[in-house]
Amino acid sequence: MDPYSRVLQRVLTSTSGIMSKEPELLVGKGRLYDVILRLKATEKTCIMLATTAGTIKRGTLSLFFEELEHAGIKVVVFDKVMPDPTVECVEEMAALYNDEECEAMVAVGGGSVIDSAKAALARVVKPHRSIAKLKGILNVRHPIPDLYAVPTTAGTGSEATAAAVITDTVDGVHYKYAISDPFLIPRYAVLDPELTVSLSPDMTATSGFDALTHAVEAYTNLYASARVKQMSLAAVKLIFENLEQAWEHGDDREARENMLRGSYYAGVAFTNNFVGYVHAVAHAIGGIYDLPHGRTVAILLPYVMEQYGSTIHGKLAELAAAAGLVPAEQEMPEEEAAKLFLTEIRRMENAMGIPDKVEQLETKDYPEIIKRAIAEANPTYPVPVIWKKKDFQMLLDKVKPSEGDDR
Ligand SMILES: [Fe+2]
Known part of the structure; x- marks a missing residue:
């Protein structure tokens, strides 16, 4: 273990905890329309609505647009966001926001839409800093206009x-990178289950x-604060109780709302304590x-959690209890509860058609994968065990289909 990494991680997790605010939550069926009340209360007369062309085409927002018009709020629509938003997309959005003198942003979509809206607003408040210069941690350092996510x-x-x-x-080479700054945390998070009922079973899963x-x-991860623990446990409980139901019965508003809550709580947890090697790899x-x-x-x-080994058995056992897998009156050894938690994740994934290997993985790409994963995770992610190249190699061997595997 590199002691320098641990010191840096400790500093980063404690500062993110101190600096992070949380959005104001608007939760429930039809709460999208409360956005209009907030816009009026804050005297906004012109807003940008960022979304995808598909969302516009499906007419999901038609009534919302009508209500905005009734409220006398001009809407500038930017519907060109694609999966994995590019610098060009963000620049175009920021330029339109400035040209039309928008006063707030409503981003309706998945992570791509909300992320590109954040990046565009970062450009709006930092007109002389390119996206490449805003990347990394704490390079925005300026409040952005109101963002409704x-x-x-x-x-x-x-x-x-x-x-x-x-x-x-x-x-010609594609790179994904993050711009990370507490000022990018949206002012409002609107969790309206009406907007997720049409999500496909595969996307739901x-x-x-x-x-x-x-x-x-x-x-x-190490250094999880009380807030991070509380949010993670709440998220795990909600996801275990509702994911299969939302997958099987997409129109179950209650399950959809609970999944939105679970996802939000998980978001609060990881923005304060980072992710780990699952994400890096x-x-x-x-x-x-x-x-x-x-x-x-x-x-x-499940592979990464298994490979962290006994260090995290206690934590996985706590998650198993939150997931309702360990009856409260039953004493269960930590290792057993930890295994139960990972077995249940595998069972759910299997039930929802998610494979247990990465079909495309090839041994020749290991060095590049490992290089990128290490560059992302070490030294910032406070992972429970710091891995060396051979540990990553061991993981990749486990998730690569074996010869003759006809997956
Ligand atoms: Fe993720």
Whole structure:
């Protein structure tokens, strides 16, 4: 273990705890319309609405637009956000925001929409700093205009976090990096289940496991504050109780709302205590093979937790209890409860059609994957055990389909 890394991690986790504020929550069916009341109360007359072309086409927001018009609020729509938003997209959004003299931003979408809205607002308040110069930690250092984050998936937790992940292209190579600053935490998080009922079962599952991973990584990392623990435990409970129901019965508003809450709580947890090697490796693998984030973290989660070993058995046992897997009156050894927790994650993933191997993984790419994962995680993520190259190699061997495996 590198002692310098641990000192830095301690400083980063305690400062993020001190500096982070949390958004004001608007939770429940139809709460999207409360955004209009808040806009009126804060005397906004022109706003930008960032979303995807699909959301506009499906007419999800038609009534919302009508109500905004009735309220006399001009809406500038930016609907060009694509998955993995690029620097160009962010720049175009920021330029339109400035040209139209918008006064607030309403971002309706998944993590890509909310992240690009955060990055665009960072550019609005930092007109002379490129996105590349804003990347990293604490480079915005200025309040952004009011951001209403309205998630349409329950997974990324972006509505609660201080980070925006942007894709940049340098010499033809794609890089994903984060701009991370407490000033990017949205002022409002609007958790309206009406906006997630039409999410496909596959997206429901993969985004739900992304949220679960945020909670589990924040909890098992070192230095988790009381708030981080409380948020992680609440998230794990909600996700275990509601994910399969939301996956199977997409129109169950209660399950959808609970998943939105779980995802939000997990977002609060990881924005204060980071994620770990599941995310670091998933970002590397996802970047190289162009794989969806939620599915990749779902596959990796049980393997990484297993490989951390006995150090985290106690914490996993606590998560198992929060998940309702250990009856309160029953004494269960920590190791057994920890195993039960990971077995149940695998059972749920299997039931929802998530594979247990990364089909595309090739041995020749190990060095690049390991290099990227180490660069991302060490030294900032306060992971329970600091891994060396051979540990990553061991993990990759486990998630690579074996020869003759016809997955
Ligand atoms: Fe994630």
